[in-house]
Amino acid sequence: MRDDDFAWLADNAPELFREYAGKWIAVRDGEVVGVGDTATQAAEQAHETGEAGDFILEAVDAEADVIYVCP
């Protein structure tokens, strides 16, 4: 588990939202190492600077008050 990176995402949520709303980001060791419109794009950028999978991915939602109901 990438506990430190998850905590970093929480601690920096307002700044990350301002900069990356609507994007996928990959975070490794407290640093955004990949940005893209899709998970694959963000992951590919992250792969360039480290091992595959050694980062956490998040889609920074542009709107927080959309509620989804899945059947």
Add this chain to the structure above:
Amino acid sequence: MSVHKWRRRPTKHFGEVWVPFAQIEVQGADDKFQAFSLQVDSGAVVSLLRRSVADLLGLDLDSGRRIEVTSVGGGKTTAHVHELLTRFAKTIEYPVPFAIATTEHVPNLLGRLKVFDSLQVDFDGTVEETRITAPWLKPKDRRIWEFLIETEKHILARWRTMELPDVARDVACRFINRSGQVLASAVGLMKLHCCYAAPALIRTMFELALQLHYLLDDPEARAQKYLDFTHITKFKRSSALAANPIGPISRAVAASPLRTEGEPRNRAEYDRVRPQFLKGKKKKNVWDKWYCMDARKLAEQVGWGGEYQVVYTACSAWAHGDPFSTEEITAHPFAGSEVTLQPFAMLVSGNGGSCPVVR
């Protein structure tokens, strides 16, 4: 247990709000796990992921069962359900169904199916975090738990019909209520997977049960004796505090102006009840227990001598940090024994549970 901090996020109508997020790891087609941070949504039946996650994990999106997901606003999106091995903490890992949308225009959500109904998910607004913990009961333990709850109901129902003098009922209720408090504490610890402290609680329950049993063998006289013993404890405790004013609390007690009035009253009550609790042939000292014997004798008197040896001595050894009790469970002859013996093995040796071990 894993702890997941919440985020502040702007909304259209409510300003900035806290949004629960969680970290999970999902296994891809290459068997490797990828970490995701996603919003926790107790309103979503199933967890939801965007289209590109399927590509990233090497999944054939269309091979999953096709469903439609609907936002509360009415927008519909097609998704395909895939069951993916998911890790919630270092020790919690099992398959979870995910609806993977055919578009990127949905939020990633951790929904209820196989998450809320399989784990303990504790949203704690006090510290803005969600704690995800494994179930506190396994299926077979749940049957035992339900049996215990039923048994408790029957006992309490019978208790209400039991004829007892008022004074005895009052004292018995004190024991029963204290047991209820201890049991509630035990459940709290079990839910946190911290039941390694169980021996201390079991010892307390055992002592309460012994006293209740002893009380009910001669209810009226023994209940009065129990209440009288209050004066022994009160006098001894206040005298000890006043005689040793070492530290701020005892100094405050020693300097209290209420002593002039209270001490003679306490002394008089103590002298009144003292003859019932004298010990030894010379009758000089006072028992430190209202039942005027040690716990072993009490257990033997109520017919629980064997249980005393099995339960009470083991739990007492644990509570006092006896060297046998602090041995690691792996070093104990019960290690590796049948599952049913494990709780007992935990009682008599080692910490057994999920308590962090200092080396």
